Amino acid sequence: MSGDVTARARLATAQQALVRALVDGGPVPAGFDPDRVQATSTALARKRARAVANTWPALARTLGAGFTAQFLAYAADRPPPAGGPLADGLAFARALMRQERLPGDVRVELLLAQARLSNRSIRLAGTFAGPPCRLVMTVRAPLLGERWTTVPSRRHN
Amino acid sequence: MWWRLWWGMRRMNTEELASRPASVASGPLGVGIGWREELAGFIARRHNLGFVEVVAEGIHDDRPLPAGLEELHRRLPMIPHGVKLSLGGAEEPDPARVAHLAALADRLGAPLVSEHVAFVRAGGLDAGHLLPVPRTREALEVLIANVRLAQADLPVPLALEHVAALLEWPAPELDEAAFLTELLHRTEALLLLDVANLYANARNHGGDPLAFLDALPLERIAYVHVAGGAERDGLYHDTHAHPTPAAVLELVSEVCARRDPPGVLLERDDAYPPEAELAAELDTITAATRRSISRPAKNPR
Numbered sequence: 460m461s462g463d464v465t466a467r468a469r470l471a472t473a474q475q476a477l478v479r480a481l482v483d484g485g486p487v488p489a490g491f492d493p494d495r496v497q498a499t500s501t502a503l504a505r506k507r508a509r510a511v512a513n514t515w516p517a518l519a520r521t522l523g524a525g526f527t528a529q530f531l532a533y534a535a536d537r538p539p540p541a542g543g544p545l546a547d548g549l550a551f552a553r554a555l556m557r558q559e560r561l562p563g564d565v566r567v568e569l570l571l572a573q574a575r576l577s578n579r580s581i582r583l584a585g586t587f588a589g590p591p592c593r594l595v596m597t598v599r600a601p602l603l604g605e606r607w608t609t610v611p612s613r614r615h616n
Numbered sequence: 617m618w619w620r621l622w623w624g625m626r627r628m629n630t631e632e633l634a635s636r637p638a639s640v641a642s643g644p645l646g647v648g649i650g651w652r653e654e655l656a657g658f659i660a661r662r663h664n665l666g667f668v669e670v671v672a673e674g675i676h677d678d679r680p681l682p683a684g685l686e687e688l689h690r691r692l693p694m695i696p697h698g699v700k701l702s703l704g705g706a707e708e709p710d711p712a713r714v715a716h717l718a719a720l721a722d723r724l725g726a727p728l729v730s731e732h733v734a735f736v737r738a739g740g741l742d743a744g745h746l747l748p749v750p751r752t753r754e755a756l757e758v759l760i761a762n763v764r765l766a767q768a769d770l771p772v773p774l775a776l777e778h779v780a781a782l783l784e785w786p787a788p789e790l791d792e793a794a795f796l797t798e799l800l801h802r803t804e805a806l807l808l809l810d811v812a813n814l815y816a817n818a819r820n821h822g823g824d825p826l827a828f829l830d831a832l833p834l835e836r837i838a839y840v841h842v843a844g845g846a847e848r849d850g851l852y853h854d855t856h857a858h859p860t861p862a863a864v865l866e867l868v869s870e871v872c873a874r875r876d877p878p879g880v881l882l883e884r885d886d887a888y889p890p891e892a893e894l895a896a897e898l899d900t901i902t903a904a905t906r907r908s909i910s911r912p913a914k915n916p917r
Contacts, residue, residue, distance in 0.1 A: 463754070463757060463758070466754045466755075466757060466758055467706045467707070467758055468706070469754065470705075470706040470750070470754065470755055470758055471706035471707070471738060471739065473750065474705065474706055474735055474738035474739070474747075475738040475739035475741070477738070477747070478737070478738045478739065478741045478743050478747070479739070479741065481743055481747075482741060482742075482743055482744065483741060489786075490785075490786025490787065491783060491784075491785075491786060492783065492784070495782050495783035495784070496783055498782045498783070498849065498851055499747075499781070499782045499783045502745075502782060502853060503743060503744050503745050506744060506745055507744055509886060538741050538742065539742050539743075539744045541742065
């Protein structure tokens with residue numbers, strides 16, 4: 460280790476406490492102005508929200524004006540994932556899906572992202588979307604990459 | 617180290633000189649803009665740009681350059697700008713991230729690379745943005761050790777940028793100018809002076825931006841960052857998504873009155889305006905580099 464080991468350890472402890480307060484709902488570390496820590500936390504979450512909105516356009520469009528507020532509520536005690544805005548938006552969409560039914564185009568977006576992020580070498584998934592009502596299927600396979608196809612359907616959405 | 621920087625800039629400069637329109641600033645790099653995918657068309661069409669900065673983490677070593685960058689890099693100096701190295705963190709910089717920055721500098725023929733005086737992760741958590749470093753002697757020593765480690769593996773000089781922050785660490789032992797000055801002297805790093813960050817911190821924490829300029833080793837400036845921001849809930853946010861305020865442009869003039877920087881670069885990251893508006897903003901920045909300041913230059917260095 461270059462530099463004083465105990466200095467690094469002390470700095471690590473202090474920085475961890477601050478980052479936890481900012482992105483993981485942790486307590487404000489001693490000596491900090493709580494308002495400024497809150498303002499920074501909100502600014503970080505807003506930046507995350509913008510990145511997710513850019514990566515997940517249908518999701519952002521669907522939630523419209525409520526997108527930012529809903530994302531901020533979601534992100535308050537969930538640190539940004541290692542996978543960046545794609546994984547962040549995916550987790551957000553899944554959380555929304557558990558609460559309510561997301562419209563078709565968002566489900567398609569979700570499906571494509573799941574295929575892209577999947578660890579399995581072969582993956583097949585589908586969802587109904589519409590109108591017009593159709594079955595959208597994604598496949599991920601070696602050499603093929605991620606592909607999707609649409610089958611018209613009579614199922615009511 | 618210095619000759620490499622200036623040689624690099626001179627090399628680019630001679631290629632550019634013949635076609636360089638009269639509207640660029642007097643420094644060797646001129647006025648530039650941060651390259652973003654959304655701005656690729658504008659940047660390709662804008663003929664009097666002096667240089668561009670490319671976010672290092674947005675380029676992959678094993679993939680071709682994004683559309684437009686390949687052509688552009690034969691025409692303009694490009695500076696890789698890292699945002700995730702976390703030089704101010706408690707851990708040593710990740711060798712893979714330093715290697716990426718080094719490889720990118722080689723690939724782009726960059727005269728230098730830049731990073732931040734900041735940390736972005738701690739204890740396995742990623743903050744998602746640049747956070748300020750505590751201004752203590754102890755944190756400064758760790759930062760200096762980290763910067764030296766990075767420099768050892770970089771093929772070109774490293775410029776360090778001070779950040780904007782809404783919060784401050786308790787009990788600072790050094791003011792920001794003294795902290796930066798010691799960092800730059802002891803690491804021989806260059807300074808990426810961000811007048812928008814300077815303005816934001818002065819608004820949010822108090823302090824005199826001109827006194828800050830007078831205290832810094834301005835001869836170490838590699839280039840200057842300019843950006844817009846907005847006020848929300850009583851605080852000034854350095855958004856990079858709003859037009860550059862007049863007060864920030866005034867700081868550009870103040871810097872130039874003290875010492876002409878090699879280049880000035882606009883950062884725009886979101887809410888991209890129509891091309892005419894962005895072009896006008898770049899022209900305004902160019903004008904600010906030339907505006908004469910009535911107060912005498914005070915930098916004694």
